[in-house]
Amino acid sequence: MKRTNLVLIGMPGSGKSTVGVVLAKRLSLGFVDTDLVIQAREGRPLQATVDALGYEALRDIEEQTLLELAVERHVIATGGSVIYSEPGMSRLAAHGVVVHLDVPLDELVRRVGDFSLRGIAMRPDQSFANLFAERRPLYAQHAQHTIDCQGLDLEQVCQQIIAVVDR
Numbered sequence: 001m002k003r004t005n006l007v008l009i010g011m012p013g014s015g016k017s018t019v020g021v022v023l024a025k026r027l028s029l030g031f032v033d034t035d036l037v038i039q040a041r042e043g044r045p046l047q048a049t050v051d052a053l054g055y056e057a058l059r060d061i062e063e064q065t066l067l068e069l070a071v072e073r074h075v076i077a078t079g080g081s082v083i084y085s086e087p088g089m090s091r092l093a094a095h096g097v098v099v100h101l102d103v104p105l106d107e108l109v110r111r112v113g114d115f116s117l118r119g120i121a122m123r124p125d126q127s128f129a130n131l132f133a134e135r136r137p138l139y140a141q142h143a144q145h146t147i148d149c150q151g152l153d154l155e156q157v158c159q160q161i162i163a164v165v166d167r
């Protein structure tokens, strides 16, 4: 793996944060979750930033965070909205292999539950299903590898990622 980071992208609930930390342990890489960087920077939960400043402001803060992120040999768990930032995605791709965790809509709904509390950077009038349809092609377009996570447990998702990035 020449580009030394391993970048996970995908919908909220696809497992970027959960899989990311296990993967980092398995591969002896560092781990950073850009959502946690943003929360620490803002000094409040993501949902509070969306409530106070709006979802577009969260996307701007996310872009800034991606542009300032300087890590090597890390698994990077991103927030689901990163694919709206072309400069952010370019920077991530320049220094890492980008992997899309593709999880079916019904499984995401089951995992996320009440998505209105999760700080998702989406238009207030938009449904989760509509957001899924809008974003899925964008994740696929920005990823070097897409993992079909349907029916896979955490361990199996990690194994599949390791198999594709080892190639």
Ligand SMILES: Nc1ncnc2c1ncn2[C@@H]1O[C@H](COP(=O)(O)OP(=O)(O)O)[C@@H](O)[C@H]1O
Residues within 6 Å of the ligand: 010, 011, 012, 013, 014, 015, 016, 017, 018, 019, 077, 111, 152, 153, 154, 157
């Ligand atoms: N096979 C699986 N892979 C990853 N996460 C899973 C899986 N099955 C259930 N989950 C659960 O789904 C949720 C994924 O959430 P999270 O890792 O925060 O996703 P993201 O960071 O992509 O929003 C966690 O609660 C995790 O325990």
Ligand SMILES: O=C(O)C1=C[C@@H](OP(=O)(O)O)[C@@H](O)[C@H](O)C1
Residues within 6 Å of the ligand: 010, 011, 012, 013, 016, 017, 035, 046, 047, 078, 079, 080, 081, 118, 119, 120, 121, 122
């Ligand atoms: O998809 C989104 O719009 C977002 C998902 C969140 O991260 P997760 O994908 O880790 O849930 C977080 O980055 C932010 O609140 C926006």
Ligand SMILES: [Mg+2]
Residues within 6 Å of the ligand: 016, 017, 018, 033, 035, 077, 078, 079
């Ligand atoms: Mg996450």
